[in-house]
Amino acid sequence: MRFNHLFRVLISISLLILCQATRAEPMLNGIGVHQELGREVFIGALYSESLSNDADTLINNTQAMRMDLKIVAPEGLTTRRFSRMWIEGMAVNNKADALTAQADNMVKFDGLFKGRFVKDDIISFTTSPGKGVNIAVNGVLLGNIKDNVFFSMLLSTWIGKIPLSSDYRDSLLKVGDVNAALRSRFDAIAPTAARTTEVKAWAGPQVEIKDTKVADAASSKAPTTAKAGAAAVAANELAKPDAAATDKPATQAGKTAPVAAKPATKVSDEDDDGPALTAQSLLARQFYVSDAIKKIRGKTKYPQRAQDRAQAGSVRVSVVIDGQGNILSSSILESSEFDLLNKEALDAVKRSAPFPALPAEIGGGRFEFTVPIRWTLPPQR
Numbered sequence: 001m002r003f004n005h006l007f008r009v010l011i012s013i014s015l016l017i018l019c020q021a022t023r024a025e026p027m028l029n030g031i032g033v034h035q036e037l038g039r040e041v042f043i044g045a046l047y048s049e050s051l052s053n054d055a056d057t058l059i060n061n062t063q064a065m066r067m068d069l070k071i072v073a074p075e076g077l078t079t080r081r082f083s084r085m086w087i088e089g090m091a092v093n094n095k096a097d098a099l100t101a102q103a104d105n106m107v108k109f110d111g112l113f114k115g116r117f118v119k120d121d122i123i124s125f126t127t128s129p130g131k132g133v134n135i136a137v138n139g140v141l142l143g144n145i146k147d148n149v150f151f152s153m154l155l156s157t158w159i160g161k162i163p164l165s166s167d168y169r170d171s172l173l174k175v176g177d178v179n180a181a182l183r184s185r186f187d188a189i190a191p192t193a194a195r196t197t198e199v200k201a202w203a204g205p206q207v208e209i210k211d212t213k214v215a216d217a218a219s220s221k222a223p224t225t226a227k228a229g230a231a232a233v234a235a236n237e238l239a240k241p242d243a244a245a246t247d248k249p250a251t252q253a254g255k256t257a258p259v260a261a262k263p264a265t266k267v268s269d270e271d272d273d274g275p276a277l278t279a280q281s282l283l284a285r286q287f288y289v290s291d292a293i294k295k296i297r298g299k300t301k302y303p304q305r306a307q308d309r310a311q312a313g314s315v316r317v318s319v320v321i322d323g324q325g326n327i328l329s330s331s332i333l334e335s336s337e338f339d340l341l342n343k344e345a346l347d348a349v350k351r352s353a354p355f356p357a358l359p360a361e362i363g364g365g366r367f368e369f370t371v372p373i374r375w376t377l378p379p380q381r
């Protein structure tokens with residue numbers, strides 16, 4: 001009897017070890033293209049052990065997950081622009097106390113990226129239960145954030161209730177049903193071995209990741225580098241017409257063409273030189289923009305003509321202010337297909353000016369942030 005019991009225990013332990021050793025890699029949940037000014041910036045893919053089309057389920061997931069962002073913009077992407085994306089997205093979709101708790105982790109995360117991202121670079125965020133978040137570029141491990149909550153907050157940037165891009169969010173929630181041509185294009189993107197060597201120098205000797213497809217993809221084109229800093233934004237909620245619905249309106253009479261970006265227009269690259277973020281300056285930016293967006297929210301309307309025509313959609317506006325809070329410029333980064341909504345987004349920003357003077361922690365005579373606004377039609381009875 002004792003032998004049989006011991007035998008069963010050994011078999012159970014062996015099966016457990018085997019299951020852990022052969023645990024499947026997270027599956028592809030969706031692939032999407034993130035654009036600004038009508039130009040592709042990167043193609044992103046989200047992987048999870050359990051597929052879902054529900055953003056909250058994925059954000060609160062405690063299983064292994066990964067997100068890969070592959071740069072496709074010919075001019076690359078400054079780390080300053082990248083910082084503004086994720087800091088803004090985190091802040092818009094998380095409460096102030098959660099942001100405060102993660103401030104040091106956000107500063108550490110921002111400091112991992114020492115050079116400009118170039119075309120074909122692959123930025124990867126991987127989380128495993130109890131192991132925090134690994135951050136890698138081109139398969140080179142740059143660092144680890146020892147808090148799994150950080151991955152959920154980072155993920156909310158892209159698929160939270162107020163995502164930077166609604167189209168991109170919807171593409172990541174496809175439960176594996178992705179466009180074959182886009183997937184082939186995504187899989188074909190790979191950095192050169194020389195570029196991977198460059199990335200290794202960002203923080204001295206580093207560990208190269210060997211157990212993901214990212215590490216195997218080091219083979220094709222050529223790069224450039226530059227130093228970058230960070231800037232950013234925040235808010236806990238957005239305009240009154242926003243809602244979590246993801247359905248798009250059907251094509252209708254009365255639909256107008258979207259605001260088209262000029263083909264020659266390039267998304268502005270901020271100066272790469274700038275002070276490094278501290279927890280204090282990061283939170284100052286977040287809380288400042290939180291107040292600014294709340295002000296914009298109070299001025300945002302749902303145009304009656306747009307409602308009458310069943311027009312809904314999302315717009316993202318870039319706002320640049322001076323040190324006294326006066327608007328220097330405002331422009332659409334991501335347009336709706338409806339002119340009425342595009343115009344209202346810009347008008348809401350103008351109606352909200354001037355904003356408060358910049359606090360000393362932010363400093364400088366110029367500050368930029370972006371405002372994602374979404375209009376959804378009320379459910380039909």
